[in-house]
Amino acid sequence: MKKIVKKIKNFKYRIFFDENISENIFFKNYLDNISKTFVIITSKNIKEKISIKIFNLLQKINKKVLFIEIEDDETNKNLKTAEHIYKQMLENNFLKDTYIISIGGGVISDISGFVASTYMRGIGYIIIPTTYLAASDAAIGGKNSLDCDIGKNMIGTIYHPKAVFIDFDNFKFLKENEIKYGGSEIFKIALVNNKKLFKKILQSKDISKEILIESIKSKLKIIKKDQNDKNFRKILNFGHTIAHAIEKESNYKISHAKAVYLGIFIESYISYKKKLLSFKNYLKISTYLRDNDLLDNISTMNIDNLIIHISLDKKNVFENILLSLLKKIGKSVYNVRIDKKFIKNCLTRCLEVK
Ligand SMILES: NC(=O)c1ccc[n+]([C@@H]2O[C@H](COP(=O)([O-])OP(=O)(O)OC[C@H]3O[C@@H](n4cnc5c(N)ncnc54)[C@H](O)[C@@H]3O)[C@@H](O)[C@H]2O)c1
Structure with a gap:
């Protein structure tokens, strides 16, 4: 074994x-x-x-x-x-x-x-x-x-x-859907900390053993630096504040795996609008998601309700919304304070253009 x-x-x-x-x-x-x-x-x-x-x-x-x-x-x-x-x-x-x-x-x-x-x-x-x-x-x-x-x-x-x-x-x-969306956390791990893995994902049609194992090794490396989620491990929350809000607002009809792809899409856009991520890199991410048909249609979702769920996220501190965002493909930052109005504008834009 x-x-x-x-x-x-x-x-x-x-x-x-x-x-x-x-x-x-x-x-x-x-x-x-x-x-x-x-x-x-x-x-x-x-x-x-x-x-x-x-x-x-x-x-x-x-x-x-x-x-x-x-x-x-x-x-x-x-x-x-x-x-x-x-x-x-x-x-x-x-x-x-x-x-x-x-x-x-x-x-x-x-x-x-x-x-x-x-x-x-x-x-x-x-x-x-x-x-x-x-x-x-x-x-x-x-x-x-x-x-x-x-x-x-x-x-x-x-x-x-x-x-x-x-x-x-x-x-x-x-089932087909579990396979189609099952790579969302691997995609996230690549985006936050492993550029090589991102390239492998772009070149591969399926979740190969190699990709799965590489992703696990990456996650373990992150955890080794911060087992108890006090600082660096928080980069793994990228995409998740929005994903959890979408899951909750859909009454859990949208699966976690699907919601994570949507969260990655929207939080990449927020990273770009916050001037952390270049437009070129944002485009690389959104193109991959669109080309592989990984973005569920949530254009009818109530944005005000999403903001309420986001405000209750356990990662927030003293009513500040804190997100983990991307700086580059393979590099991320955590505890980025974001204004509710800013998130609302980004959500509105993402739900419109998706
Ligand atoms: N603890 C953590 O660090 C962590 C990280 C990521 C996600 N999660 C949690 O994991 C959950 C999502 O997990 P998931 O995507 O595995 O979904 P899931 O556990 O809901 O499983 C999805 C569906 O696939 C079925 N299934 C499972 N294995 C199967 C198999 N081999 N063949 C056929 N059907 C199978 C299940 O019965 C279920 O209907 C969420 O609750 C999420 O919050 C936890």
């Missing part, structure tokens, strides 16, 4: 890659050694094709396993779902030595990470991400979050998984 190991403070990040991991001896031994009891958190969509194989493997090596299936659309990424999981684990007598195995996209890994970090004050967990977005981003870096009525990702912790196992076979079950 190929692996990336990155030491971040006193913690070693371990990310393994292979095909068909449920048949892999290393994977089997890994699970055999870490615990006697496991809880698999997964969803209906992936249960039969993916998760059941891991369940069977755990049974074969005589582990106590509980299978918890949840609805994995964004509207269920909340405390109610977390409570449902805690309850099942408690009722079935799962104690502190339990390991959670998260099998799914970013919704499943966010919920699983949150539950792992809070159940009995914290238990071990591993992630098997099954979407490109989760493999490139949600599973990497230890952030987890739940949504609440007020906004997206408002509740959460930073709690690292003991390991991440990426099985390339799992991506073959993805």
Whole structure:
């Protein structure tokens, strides 16, 4: 099994890659050694094709396993779902030595990470991400979050998984849209910190293994500099203030992956209008997004409502809207203070011309 190991403070990040991991001896031994009891958190969509194989493997090596299936659309990424999981684990007598195995996209890994970090004050967990977005981003870096009525990702912790196992076979079950938009976080990572990766993306039609691995390495490098999101890691928020507002305003009908492309488009425009990014670079980004048909039509969205969501973003400080923006392709800045009126003008322009 190929692996990336990155030491971040006193913690070693371990990310393994292979095909068909449920048949892999290393994977089997890994699970055999870490615990006697496991809880698999997964969803209906992936249960039969993916998760059941891991369940069977755990049974074969005589582990106590509980299978918890949840609805994995964004509207269920909340405390109610977390409570449902805690309850099942408690009722079935799962104690502190339990390991959670998260099998799914970013919704499943966010919920699983949150539950792992809070159940009995914290238990071990591993992630098997099954979407490109989760493999490139949600599973990497230890952030987890739940949504609440007020906004997206408002509740959460930073709690690292003991390991991440990426099985390339799992991506073959993805629907067309999950593949089409699944590279949005990779595109973001390239824009904020890796110009070479940006060039590779422009030259490639798909999300290749090489692109995925390069993107993970880039993210780990950023996290190594600022594990707790106090300063440099904030560059990863590029595109996200607008993306989260769009998701919320659409009542989560627009997926996170799609919204991130829109957020990148609008925040690139803001970067250009703030005289941080050149027009040439803004054009390079917007042309890629248009040519690949990655911008959903949101021209009817209510801009005043978007501004309300943006004003409630958790990255703001003392009512100041703070954005992470681009200076160049591969270079970014964080904590840029932006006036509400300025954002409103940019939003109006972007929604018109898109
Ligand atoms: N914690 C972080 O650092 C972080 C980073 C980025 C995104 N996120 C979060 O991740 C979530 C988005 O994740 P996502 O894009 O993976 O979406 P998702 O988890 O909603 O999954 C998208 C859909 O694909 C299905 N699916 C997943 N794997 C599949 C497979 N292999 N085959 C077929 N169908 C499959 C799911 O059942 C779901 O219907 C958002 O909630 C976002 O906030 C978190």
